[in-house]
Amino acid sequence: MGGTFDPVHNGHLVAASEAQYLLDLDEVIFVPTGRPWQKADRDVSSPEHRYLMTVIATAANPRFTVSRVDIDRPGPTYTIDTLRDLHAQLPDDDLYFITGVDALGDILGWRDAEELFALAHFVGCTRPGHELDDDVLKRVPAERVTVLEIPALAISSTDVRRRTAAGKQAWYLVPDGIVQYLTKHHLYQATPPTAPPQGVK
Numbered sequence: 001m002g003g004t005f006d007p008v009h010n011g012h013l014v015a016a017s018e019a020q021y022l023l024d025l026d027e028v029i030f031v032p033t034g035r036p037w038q039k040a041d042r043d044v045s046s047p048e049h050r051y052l053m054t055v056i057a058t059a060a061n062p063r064f065t066v067s068r069v070d071i072d073r074p075g076p077t078y079t080i081d082t083l084r085d086l087h088a089q090l091p092d093d094d095l096y097f098i099t100g101v102d103a104l105g106d107i108l109g110w111r112d113a114e115e116l117f118a119l120a121h122f123v124g125c126t127r128p129g130h131e132l133d134d135d136v137l138k139r140v141p142a143e144r145v146t147v148l149e150i151p152a153l154a155i156s157s158t159d160v161r162r163r164t165a166a167g168k169q170a171w172y173l174v175p176d177g178i179v180q181y182l183t184k185h186h187l188y189q190a191t192p193p194t195a196p197p198q199g200v201k
Ligand SMILES: Nc1ncnc2c1ncn2[C@@H]1O[C@H](COP(=O)(O)OP(=O)(O)OP(=O)(O)O)[C@@H](O)[C@H]1O
Pocket: 002, 003, 004, 005, 006, 010, 011, 012, 015, 098, 099, 100, 101, 102, 103, 104, 125, 126, 127, 128, 150, 153, 154, 155, 156, 157, 158, 159
């Protein structure tokens, strides 16, 4: 599952868990973006903070892991590179790229879009407030795309950031460890964030 995860929230975790169960996947690899080019117009937290929060949020699930392929690759993050790197690491495995229908709706504008479907099957998770455009579905290879109905959780990282900045609580929208991590490192608050802990890879 690819995402900026700034921060990871329970909507991501439920979508990943449902996709794992419904598609009988061996493992869900969370891949935090390094430098998401489509979010260049806003401040994104450091890759290490986003990586560590994703590790904390997924640690209890034996089928969840986190990959550094995107945060360790210099330059803007493109899914074509993510899939090439994961394919090189896991040459015998079938890859499924899990994403929300909002992101899937933009896929034809992604770098090397026509090559993406050769490298992975794409899974679009339903998300409250977002509909997948029928036109997009008609233009992608049907046998390489699955739309999954996910229990609706109207949670977004944007809302968690806004709440935190406004001094409101985000309990139960994100795992407890993430609430504590945001407090500890002053993320999304008026005071600048502290540096992420070093040496955790
Ligand atoms: N509540 C949700 N239900 C289903 N899918 C989701 C949900 N939230 C995010 N996703 C999907 O997870 C992937 C990663 O999302 P991302 O890290 O950008 O979170 P976000 O909440 O959309 O962030 P932001 O509000 O900062 O744009 C995207 O493909 C997105 O569509």
